[in-house]
Amino acid sequence: MASILLITASPYGSSSRGAQLAMQAVTNLQAQNPRLTLIERDLSALADATIHSGYSDALIGGHSHDAEVFALSEHLIRELEDAAYLIVATPMHNYTVPATLKMWIDFVLRYGRSFAPVDGIKTGLLKDRPTLVVVTAGGIVSGAGRLQPDHLTGYLADVLATVGVRDLKFVYLDGLVNPARAEQVAADGAQSIAMDPVFGAKVMA
Ligand SMILES: Cc1cc2nc3c(=O)[nH]c(=O)nc-3n(C[C@H](O)[C@H](O)[C@H](O)COP(=O)(O)O)c2cc1C
Structure with missing residues (x-):
């Protein structure tokens, strides 16, 4: 089931x-297709996970995909593999992704499983979506008034492209420390989602 x-x-x-x-995007997608199931992956669950030496040895040693050491990696890759739509809600932490999202990335980008070199270039083995x-x-980390470096957007786009996911839309809720701005960007973000051709609310004819 999708x-x-x-x-x-x-x-x-x-x-x-x-x-x-x-x-809001989930609700819109399920309104269009009630058969779409929702898999929620709260990355707080990865707060204690780490890449230990056994995992690194198995990765470099080319152990089989069903090796016990890859169980979590395999589970996370399959969740992504099976998804018709991917939605990521992430804060910026120190100009980039939070540690838990980096952990997810380290488990999901797996040589020989989710990407492989083709003519020396890392190429995604998962379908785009x-x-x-x-x-x-x-x-404020987006737009002309940006006041901070943004090492999140390009990095996350590169990481997802590595596994084959390139069809991306970014929405920014930034400047949230300012309560007035927070209300405005939340309204703008909701409007941006509502108008989106894929994640938006379809108006019935
Ligand atoms: C460890 C940590 C690092 C942060 N680094 C940044 C940063 O680099 N730039 C920024 O604008 N906000 C930064 N923030 C603030 C969060 O991005 C902000 O609180 C955001 O609204 C959190 O959104 P959330 O409610 O989705 O977690 C940081 C917060 C934490 C806890």
């Missing part, structure tokens, strides 16, 4: 502003 994979990387999980906006990334930030 699914939506919703990844939340905020320490506030589903109550974060980013996750709430992401849920429509993907929405909602970025939350305390400061």
